[in-house]
Amino acid sequence: MNDADHTDLVLVPFAGAEPPAPDWFTQAMARTPEQASVASDATDIEYLAWGDKGKPGLLLLHGGGAHAWWWAHIAPFFENTHRVAAMSMAGMGGSGWKQSYSVEQTARDMRAMTEAAGLFEAGKPVIAGHSFGGAPTVTAAADAEGWARLAIVIDSSLDMAHQPTREKFTTQRERRYFDSLEAGLKRFRFMPPQSCENHFIADMIARKSLVEIDGKGWSWCFDPNNYRKTQGVDSRAKAKAAQCPLAIVYGERSLLMEHHYVDKLREDLPSETPFIAIPDSGHHVMVDQPLALVAAMRTLMA
Known part of the structure; x- marks a missing residue:
């Protein structure tokens, strides 16, 4: 089977070239x-920041197998009004790898990064997390301590299995290497798999996902055993115990946010919780409908 048979390999048609991009991007x-x-829990946690310190804070958290650069085309839309920081979870992006991970520790890493990036200087920040980051x-x-002003959960039903005992991730996975950057780009795909019309966003994310390792080639910048080594939480219980308002934003055609998942969230969360469905978007909302996501978040933060 060749690459042309894999419709989810969204960058194959470009053969390593950068796709054309609109001016806004x-x-x-x-x-x-x-x-x-x-440094948090003896691990370096990478973050990117935009905007001046002293403005209201906004923390952006990516999903599984991703990194802070997934937000690089979104964050600048907030920098005139906010101090914005996007974090890479431990074991992903430029953050350090660990022998074990936990959702609880990631939340503590978020707090440490928020302080380091100066997101508290104008009061409590808004926090937003996509998918596994929910x-x-x-x-x-x-x-x-109630340190957040608002939490925006983006395309995460909170029913996702964060425990490392999932059958798919019970065995040790070896790191994969490619002979060239172009070879790695050809193998980039979204998880869960989906088509992509905004190839320029996929290309940017893919390029930022590949790192060159001396003597071995190019590889994805995440611990391949991250899921297997992650201790989860009861996400719904945490949501019910939230010390700040929550908001739910999701892709209207996302496989992870089908009607029964959304209905269950509505049952569990306070009646005043906003639910915003982004039209013509799958799971990866910042890729499928980035400007609609910006508009939704601006409205929620107003």
């Missing part, structure tokens, strides 16, 4: 972020 990516890290986001929201 080019302008957003020209807003170069600060790049820094903070669990640490509601865990941070449930912190007894």
Whole structure:
């Protein structure tokens, strides 16, 4: 079977070349972020930051197997009004790898990064997490100190299995290497698999997902055993214990947010909780409908 048979390999048609991009994307990516890290639980946690300190804070958290750069085309839309920081979870992006991970510790990492990036200087920040990042986001929201003003959960039903005992991840996985950057780009796909119309976003994310390792080639910048080594939480219990308002944003055609999942969330969360469905979006809302996501978040944060 060749690459053409894999419709989820969204960058194969470009053979390593950068797809054309609209002006809004080019302008957003020209807003170069600060790049820094903070030590949390003896592990360096990478973060990117935009906007001036002293403005209201906004923390952005990615999903599983991703990294802070998934937000690089979104964050600049908030920098005029907010101090924005996107974090890479431990074991992903430029953050350190560990022998074991936990959702609880990721929530503590979020707090440490929020302080380091200066997101508290204008009061409590807004926190937003996508997919696998939804669990640490509601865990941070449930912190007894009540340090967040609002928690936005993006395309996470909170029914997702965060426990490392899932059958798919019970065995040790070896790191995969590619002979070239172009070879790695050809193998990039979204999880769960989906088509993609905004190839320029997928290309940016894929390029930021590949790192060159001396003598071995190019590889994805995440611990391949991260899921297997992650201790989860009861995400719904955390959501119910939130010390700040929650908001749910999701892709209207997301496989992870089918009607019964959304209905269950509505039953569990306070009646005043906003639910915003982004039209014509799958699970990866910041890829499928980035500007609609910006508009939804701006409205929630107003």
